[in-house]
Amino acid sequence: DPKIIQKPKYLVAVTGSEKILICEQYLGHNAMYWYRQSAKKPLEFMFSYSYQKLMDNQTASSRFQPQSSKKNHLDLQITALKPDDSATYFCASSQEGLGGETLYFGSGTRLTVL
């Protein structure tokens, strides 16, 4: 019974288009994150949110915009998609967003940009 739900599981997009990756967590956590994993690089931190506020942004491009409509939601909007954006995007959460907390991950959305 997954407590962090990511939708869709697979996503194919064309270059230049826009997509939204959905993430919902039912762990009662107050901090949520986005990570990206591609064949070329290790799992990379993208964003962290705590109590629906942006805490850290390590994504160079403004094409990536997290959206938090509710405390347990953190969606990721990606605009002007490029083939290099192809990767698996993982959502994660932790209790408060403080140091020393265990991270819990969703099963990921595998994005392919053609």
Place this chain on the structure above:
Amino acid sequence: EQQVQQSPASLVLQEAENAELQCSFSIFTNQVQWFYQRPGGRLVSLLYNPSGTKQSGRLTSTTVIKERRSSLHISSSQITDSGTYLCAMEGTSNTNKVVFGTGTRLQVLP
């Protein structure tokens, strides 16, 4: 840039053998976690080990802060242990950014 190095990159074992995975950090950290990932699957936290030795079932992690390293020992390996093991650290204080290593891909054969 904060980095995490893992070794070996891959490891093949016969069932029931033991495995030793290594992790080293570019900075001093006392926030170390080990994760497990099946191919194409989600990551599962195995152990949170800021320092010293911690055990969970067949897994034992030892973190030596002053040497900026951590290890994960898997005893009596099973076929279902196959997958990728990732080491991760938190960076500087007051941040909840977690930096991951490239992982050790473990294959346990019957």
